[in-house]
Amino acid sequence: MKIGVIGAGYVGLTTSAVLADLGHQVTCVDFNEGKIAMLLNGEIPIYEEGLAELVVSNTKAGRLLFSTDTVSGIENHPVILIAVGTPPLANGSTDLTFIKNIVERIAAHAHSHKTIITKSTVPPGTNEWICQVLTEKGLDPGSFDVVSNPEFLKEGTAVHDSFHPHRIVIGAKRREASLLVRSLYQKIKAPVIETNLTGAELIKYASNAFLATKISFINEIARICDAFGADIKDIQRGLSEDPRIGKYFLQAGLGYGGSCFPKDLSSLVSAASEKGREPSLLLAVRNINETQADFYLEKLESSLKDLKGKQITVWGAAFKPGTDDLRSSQSVRLIEKLIDHGSSIHVYDPVAKLNRADVTSHKDMYDSVKNSDALVLATEWDEFRSPDWNRVKKLMRGTLFLDCRNFVDPGIVRSYGLIYQGVARQ
Ligand SMILES: NC(=O)C1=CN([C@@H]2O[C@H](COP(=O)(O)OP(=O)(O)OC[C@H]3O[C@@H](n4cnc5c(N)ncnc54)[C@H](O)[C@@H]3O)[C@@H](O)[C@H]2O)C=CC1
Numbered sequence: 001m002k003i004g005v006i007g008a009g010y011v012g013l014t015t016s017a018v019l020a021d022l023g024h025q026v027t028c029v030d031f032n033e034g035k036i037a038m039l040l041n042g043e044i045p046i047y048e049e050g051l052a053e054l055v056v057s058n059t060k061a062g063r064l065l066f067s068t069d070t071v072s073g074i075e076n077h078p079v080i081l082i083a084v085g086t087p088p089l090a091n092g093s094t095d096l097t098f099i100k101n102i103v104e105r106i107a108a109h110a111h112s113h114k115t116i117i118t119k120s121t122v123p124p125g126t127n128e129w130i131c132q133v134l135t136e137k138g139l140d141p142g143s144f145d146v147v148s149n150p151e152f153l154k155e156g157t158a159v160h161d162s163f164h165p166h167r168i169v170i171g172a173k174r175r176e177a178s179l180l181v182r183s184l185y186q187k188i189k190a191p192v193i194e195t196n197l198t199g200a201e202l203i204k205y206a207s208n209a210f211l212a213t214k215i216s217f218i219n220e221i222a223r224i225c226d227a228f229g230a231d232i233k234d235i236q237r238g239l240s241e242d243p244r245i246g247k248y249f250l251q252a253g254l255g256y257g258g259s260c261f262p263k264d265l266s267s268l269v270s271a272a273s274e275k276g277r278e279p280s281l282l283l284a285v286r287n288i289n290e291t292q293a294d295f296y297l298e299k300l301e302s303s304l305k306d307l308k309g310k311q312i313t314v315w316g317a318a319f320k321p322g323t324d325d326l327r328s329s330q331s332v333r334l335i336e337k338l339i340d341h342g343s344s345i346h347v348y349d350p351v352a353k354l355n356r357a358d359v360t361s362h363k364d365m366y367d368s369v370k371n372s373d374a375l376v377l378a379t380e381w382d383e384f385r386s387p388d389w390n391r392v393k394k395l396m397r398g399t400l401f402l403d404c405r406n407f408v409d410p411g412i413v414r415s416y417g418l419i420y421q422g423v424a425r426q
């Protein structure tokens, strides 16, 4: 199948490489000339394990091309997959500018039948609206199909997730269109859920909202455990043994960040409110997440007495390990709060680059702790699991270690003469 993928971000680039690897002829188009220049040069603009190899091998095989020419991307491909960004607006609703632009371009340049697949996460009703706009702009309703095919990959494991999805969701108006999208993924073993356009859009939002709810749930329980002196890791283990609860997405800590959970939850809240439905659970989930960093800040403040003038080192800036993505990172949220309280911040992240004038970034994890009053672990990169604690202790001025991800063994840290602190950790 000849596929034009619009957008070379996390989703567009990964999906392009995976579809090419499955044997399709893919052109990945992005209007960001810098990104396409890098890709044409064999460089990958994002940090994502296994993606470089997949892109390079499929480019060499001639199955994967890159271009900045959106018009050719539309004209030359019967299947167009939209993977542009859908960022949040200040009021929490979704900014559909990129989607609108591409739909207008499709309307202007579709001269043969097009199957338009929306991979971007869009609010309920958006794909119906796309159909309406294309018709209003003069396309014959028989000359195109719109299919909602949301993406469920996680950053850091994007390639693996794309080859091994838990499900493939296809929302379509016509059976033929649904079958065409099924055929794109025929080499992938996964249950296929077929529904209508809005059903597919809502499966995506409900999935992210549910996962975010699990995280805020365990963080709320951690706050309660903290008050009673119980260890959240024990509670987590106790919960996970019940298969009805499951073991995933119950890691308590600083809360969720990234480009999707915060934005998609807000978008769903906004969509529900527009229809007059009060999403009280979702609002609580968001509130817990937005105040979670304050709990860790209070721990630091109570130990250091005053945060003003303190040297604080933060290990980890990315919103989670395995990515260089800083979007809505809870680590950055905590750093900003510390700066507001007058602390001087030193940051080390193995991959993510936090370029801010008010923060000192370090290239070496041990350099970053020199003369620090406290060390904060904010993103659970593997290399923070068992650092040379002796060296850390000697280099630091103070002795406080705050584990915002419940990542290291408190006993080990204490055995080196450091003070271990967390929320609901004993
Ligand atoms: N990042 C993730 O892990 C996941 C993201 N999603 C959803 O997928 C969508 C894309 O997300 P990301 O890949 O993270 O976004 P991104 O912002 O990293 O990439 C989007 C790309 O689209 C390009 N673009 C925008 N308009 C264009 C146009 N008219 N022509 C050509 N290129 C254009 C931009 O230059 C950018 O490179 C969003 O709706 C997101 O919610 C869904 C699942 C996972």
Ligand SMILES: O=C(O)[C@H]1O[C@H](OP(=O)(O)OP(=O)(O)OC[C@H]2O[C@@H](n3ccc(=O)[nH]c3=O)[C@H](O)[C@@H]2O)[C@H](O)[C@@H](O)[C@@H]1O
Pocket (backbone or CB within 6 Å): 121, 151, 152, 153, 154, 155, 156, 208, 211, 215, 248, 249, 250, 251, 252, 253, 254, 255, 256, 257, 258, 259, 260, 261, 319, 320
């Ligand atoms: O729609 C999306 O963009 C994607 O959003 C998430 O993927 P992602 O944001 O890449 O990362 P996750 O692994 O889900 O982590 C999100 C945040 O939750 C936090 N988290 C995760 C799990 C957990 O138990 N506790 C916890 O605090 C992580 O630290 C991170 O900040 C979903 O997991 C994907 O299925 C979805 O496709």
